[in-house]
Amino acid sequence: MSLTEARPADAEPPGEPSTSRPAWRRAPIFPILLIWIVLTALLVAFALVVPARLMGAAASPTMREIETTFTSFSLAAAPVAALVWAILLYSLVAWRYRGGGRPTDPGPPVRGNNRVQVVWVVVSTALCLFLLIWGLIVIQPSTSEASSTQAPLVVDVTGQQWVWNFEYPAAPGAQSDELYLPVNQRVLFRVTSKDVVHSFWITQMGVKVDANPGATTTISVTPDRLGTFDIRCAELCGLYHSYMQTHVHVVRAEEFRSWLATAASQAPTGEVPSPSPSGTATS
Amino acid sequence: MSATTVETPDTSPAAPTPEMGGFIRRLNAVTGVVLGLVLAVVAWQVSSRLLPQPEELSHNHHDDAVMIITFSVWAIGFLIGIGAFVGPVRWLLGRDLTEADEEFLAGKDQGVARYFRFTTDHKVVGIQYLVLTMVLFGVGGLLAMLIRTNLIRPGSPFLNPTEYNAIVGLHGIIMIIATIVMVTGPFGNFIVPIMIGARDMAFPRLNALSFWLLFSAVPVLLAAFPLGGIATGWSAYAPLSDQSPLGMDAFLVTIVIFAVSSGVAGANMTTTVVRMRARGMSWTRTPIFVFGTTTSVALGLVAFPMFMVAMILLAMDRGLGATFYVASGGGSPWLYANLFWLMGHPEVYVILLPAFAALLEITPVFTRKPLFSFTAAVVGIAGIVGLSLFVWAHHMYVAGWAPALNGPFMVTTEMISVPTGLLILVLLGTLWRGVVWTRLPVLAVYFVLWNFIIGGVTGIYLSDVPVDQAEHGSMFVTAHFHYTLMGGALTATMGAVAFWFPKMTARMLDERVGKIGFWTAQIGFNITFLGMFAVGLAGQPRRVADPSSTFAAGNLVSSLGAYVIGIGMLIFLYAIVHSWRNGEPAPGNPWGGKTLEWQVPTPVPLENFAVPPVVTSDFYSYGEPPETPAPESVSVPRPADAAAPGERPLEGSAS
């Protein structure tokens, strides 16, 4: 109410002359508000249901965090997008000039409106801050994880046109072209490349880091779901970039130990160990 | 003899003056192409004989060096042949061009022939850019259709991986180059000088130079096709680009030429705007479109040299065996990535700013309202320009080059949404209660706002490090940037074309056909790229010739959508070409615009203004009584006492 009373005093936009009706009830506010609410509801529903579904079942806390981030960003963006679209829709229908030829009457000569501008900037800055703080907090775990008591399992990942090669320093000589990981155990990947830049991507775990020639990058994750997931190369690396994909088998700790032992014993000539335990892994 | 030349101005050029200047009258694009080709063949033969043949065949630097030399010589030969160096040489000799020469160069009385010469008239350059841009879009669009045809179902029998990679890179870079010049080229050259009340650009010969440089780069770029394409994607990441086929040499020479071209154009246009505005046109009275184009080219002026360096180092790697990007020689791919994105991110705003500014110019005209807030628009543009130089590493979150900097770069990147949001606010505020005259130009505003919100918000997702860790290198990114580049910038430019078409071609655009094409393309666009978001989220990597069958449904939808875009774009193109040739003659000011370009006659005479204009107010005073100060201009236009009922008529007439 105070809003309405204050109006005549300061230079409010024209077209909102003071009446006894509260501001939000007046045309065009009311219909736009309505469209806005409807659109927001639709977008919120979309945000809650669709994106996370498309991303497939998360196989690590990292991925779950990403899904939550995605959803919460979508929720935050929903009202903003809905507002813009609501005004667009309404203006296209209600303010459209229906006569033939060029409009003769001009529109109201509004030049700015401090309140609207301030509110817009403040709200978008606030939203921006929300996203920022959220993002900065979410990047934290990777460092806090590093200080966790459990020593990580180290895997050396080497990209090479157009295959991935995995080595397990814990069992010297053990290497494979499909990745095997024990469930619920933190893994540290040390990633490098023999030729061009590749990018090591475990889709369902939300893990991605470039494999650069001449440098080693690291990333860590704790797989927490049993099963077989996709590893893809996410950086164009030449002819068969499309086919530079393989699988990761997340298995129970004891299965992993026995697999590692076999892999290490089969190692000598660098021949790819036949993935004998894969049957158990996918079971 | 002189009498005849005056009476038939279209056919014969002005009589050559007895002095040496007669020489430039015989040069044109044909002599340019001929000389360029001849010199290129000579350079090719000579360099392939003289350069040392490599001992080991693993890195054949010889062929790369030959290619680079050949392409560069072509460009230089072409420029000599078209007469680009006549001015500098005459300067060197101390025999500057005479007034008659300058007039000849401005294309006086030359009819159509002036479009094929080193013509300095900014309006000619603008038209040249417009046509070249459309050709580039045509080629890029055709390649897009090939890409989508290949992805229509898994198994892709249509293109093999080599061809696919080559085509994706070419599509990317052709589109990027086309979008960089699509506003500042045609409209920056044709419209901006008139808008600011100038007779031409500050440096007309540099203006012609910038166009013909770009022109000379196009055949080089297209030569990449037979030479194995650009098999690295448009970002040409090293060291993959070190080992790519010869098409890469074509790519890097193209970029070098293009960078020079845009540097020259940037210095020229910035000077024009800063120094040549009409009397009375203070910065606050300068149209917003001028701000958009100027900041865009000025940003390009600092950004593109970095790209040029990235490419010159690549040329040294490829042609001379340098090891800038080769880890085994102490180089690093991160050097390339940093240089590339230092250019690459400002570049996206180089593309976006003028396109958005065109919308800001269009909206007041078609709502018959002043621009909602000129200050906010300028602040928005300035904020974007300032921030855009400090966000580049958001393309490299997962590169591992400096994980500690991911946080700070996330901060700068997300902050850009605030100034960008301001521009959106100004557009919305201008639409607010306007008398929306829904012609084609203003439809672009609607579609851009729809598309760009999607593109912008998905950009915000990507700017978040954890999300980018999941989505980097996936089709999600591809969908994001098509929403900003095509849904935002290109769509806005289609509006700009429709808006300025009558002024530039002196014909009215066929709106009915144009609108059909526009709507079709927009609907197809949203189908295509929403589908692409879906496969991106599901984990389809970019630049894969043969995506796994998990993504088949989404890819099918995208491909079908792409055909719809293609059809729509063809219809739009038909409207343009047909109207250009047969459209109704356009009046001087069909939209009732207030900016200066609408005040000069159509077709615009050489030197634009018979009398230099004097500006006494800004150009957005729609609905404001002349010379009223601010308090009245924001007052209610209807009688205040008739408030509630008074509101009805306007509303009623609209609903």
Next chain:
Amino acid sequence: MTAAATHVVVHDSPEVVWRRQRLGVLLLIVADVAFVLSLVFAYLYLRGLDTEGGWLPKDGPQPAGAGLGWLIAAVMATSWLCYRWAESSARAGRRELVVLGVLAAVVLVVADLALQIYQMVTAGFVVADGSYESAFMALTGYHVVHLTLTFLLGVGIWNRARLGLVDADTSHLRLVGFWWTWVVLSAVLTAAVTSLTASPHAGS
């Protein structure tokens, strides 16, 4: 109609033209600054990364001495002084001195070009030897490009001064002066950067 169609050549005042040209030239120089800084960045970044100890490995060629680099910068600076002298002579209206000054500046540019090429040829390594060598050659090679352009501009100005074109209108002389100044700065920058050789990580 005829009046409007008549082509009137309107001349802007020399001051207006000068301000315009100055801005244009400065902007072109800005672009070149961005270019040089990118090369400097390439040098320093590779040096800082020292990928696989590949920046100046012990068994590789020795780096070029810094002394010659500074000499090259110094010669360029002298050339610049000559050019400045020519400019002040022009203000004093002494055509012979302008011609002489510019000529001296151009000759020093040629000398600098010779020195620069000498430095590159006698460096004891080639571009392909490694990242240091590549980055060094890129920076010094770009100085060659700078010098060549400066030479052409200088010859043009010298010729124009000789023909008396600088007497009334010194604007071109001063415009080329801006470029000359930038080339000196970039020569100093190049000398300073290339004098940093060993990688900061080389010990570890």
